[in-house]
Amino acid sequence: MLPAAASPPRYAALARELADEIARGVRPAGSRLPTEVELSAERGVSRATVRAALLRLEELGLVSRRRRSGTHVTAGAPRRPGTYAQSLAGIDDLLQYAVETERRVLRVGPVIADDLLAARLALRPGSRWCQVSSLRVAPGRDGLPLCWTDTYADADAAPRDLERRLREGSHRGLIATLLAERSGRPIDEVAQDIRASGIPEGEVAEALQAEPGGHALEITRRYIDPAGIPLAVTVSLHPAERFSYSTRLRRTGAPEGSSAGG
Template sequence: MSLANAHPSPRYVTLAREIADEIARGVHPEGARLRTEIELSAERGVSRATVRAALRRLEELGLVSRRRRSGTHVTAGAPRRQRSYAQSLAGIDDLLQYAAETERRIIGVEPIVADDSLAARLSVRPGSRWLHVSGLRVPPGGSGLPLCWTDSYADAEAAPRDLERRLQDGSFRGLIATLLAERVGRPIEEVTQEIRAAGIPEGAVAQALQAEPGGHALEITRRYIDPSGAPLAVTISLHPAERFSYTTRLRRMRAAETPSTEG
């Protein structure tokens, strides 16, 4: 799958935004009961799974409450102040959506050459050139505490010269990997991901995150791989434990039917 050509907004996100906008405009006042999943599915022309995912997103924002047998009711006219982020990963679109739903704050941008230690950590060649972008991800509107500290490493040969300016002025808000892939025509074939428990280091990172040094955190390393197997970008994100939850959906694969050999 090409990440560069992936749609930035999954249908359930678009539907959630539509309903949230209707709630904000008073179409569905506080206390009102929304239509059932079946009714919304028929009305909006989407699957029940899409409706269910959209309602779950609205619930995460504090706009609705859902209870078995009593249905879905509007609980607020605007999203509550966001203190944490719940990410669900079913595909590449969800990575794009995380970038769309949060804001980036750049701390620094600098060219680097990967020494042996960094090369091993990124799984890249020692001596290779990268553009190191450090910064924070924060909730929409900048409300609440930072969600994570991220060190992004972009292939220096693929990075546009004005990358730093576009990141600093906010003219580009998406994943850095998509920008690189589009510029050099090397689509992202796959994204590898490693998750491990970590501690919040002392110094600038703890201060920027407004977190206690040594506190529990979740470290997620993602490598955006092109068709040749080379990484276009690598990101290492550190999430304070209480501000982030992560869900992965696993589905059973059906065995392919075996063609008949009878003559």
Template sequence: MPSIASTPRYVTLARQIAAEIAEGRHPLGSQMLPEVEMAAERGVSRATMRAALDRLESLGLISRRRRAGTRVAALRPADQGAYQQSLAGIGDLLQYAAQTRREINSIRPVVSDETMERDLGLRAKQRWLRITSLRVPADGGAALCWTETYADAAAAPPDLEQRLRGAEAAELIATVLAAWSGRPIAEVVQEIDAAGIPAGPVARALGARAGEHALEITRRYLDPSGLPLSVSVSLHPAGRFTSVSRLRRAAEPATRRRTDDAGSQ
């Protein structure tokens, strides 16, 4: 069976530096070494160092300014009650799962209908396992989200419930399915929308008020053929989760730059 991806090196490095900042080894307001020197000192590539610093900056622990360098901006993330995550790839989703814990509410078989086909992109008349759960911080605290996951029944091991309640409780359901079925996760399609907390069990489980603003995140975990291993819909009460994305301007093609330069002569 294919193995589940290990924690990315830059994530481990960011955690180490965050711990050093919290311990006071890098005082508040102090200037840190340049990126190149930090990479050499820690025996990592500059790209790995930059990714780690990006993560620390997204947490508000450091600030970086051109010609001013990198400075320590806070000893701890600004909001300890919220979960902030930079989701730049599948590895970051795996890291999010590792830092939180799933609490299973129920697992039951369902057959997808036209509504599920329209709303979730599931093929109609296919067997799925509907899994409802809470995601909570690994070290305790308020629940981060309520999640409904639809897992492809054909890709699920017979003891899926035992696995999700036991040693694999922290893992993404899709990675458990991928390892069992031999269908690796090739792509994750994510949609984010505004929503409200529904009254009843969901509001009570989240400790939130019915109608309170929430972030609804739908993720489709696709195998190499484009078929979904699972589809999850997570409802995050306002202030408990922040998704961070970074958009960088791509370098202009060399042919375009040469043409512009020639026209300006």
């Protein structure tokens, strides 16, 4: 189930602390970071938290990790300035993305799912939704927007003052968490589809300050309650040069026919 609060995971806070030390030259390029055991004792966190934080730094291009030689600082700033690197290992990472970026609402309005929209997003034809079109940007920066997002919120679950809350910034987290809290329908699963796309001409290209027809990554997420009914569906369009995405895959059991013995 999706947590009600969108507080940053500890590994993300530790990653930011280490990245700041690297940026300030406390840990210059070429230097070796303490081991996981040493960092765990030094910062008062678990080794799993340290490992996740170092993975985040590696994704940003700040460190390189090699078995037996340890973790070394490779750069003083994240690669490709203006690019957001997202790691997805669980729902907490989606919450972290909402915390680390800023939503700029463009418009909010009701929409009825016609046959085309229903087929595209796997919705029930004729169902009522509240569409929120917005940009995601890195906070405190004057750089280019990270993505254009259309969020389709279940009209029955959305609060009447949804637009006010989003525009004034009183709710910075995922819109889906707000719907879950109000409706009492916890989010049990997030289904995600990723595909290559292009930047459409007109409003989207202008808002993103991107070349029409340019390469993009389209990510569709369906936030589903325990009954299998979507509370919200988001469609985000990321210009290719501004966003990188990584997923960690782990073996959940021994492959069929394999032996546990050495």
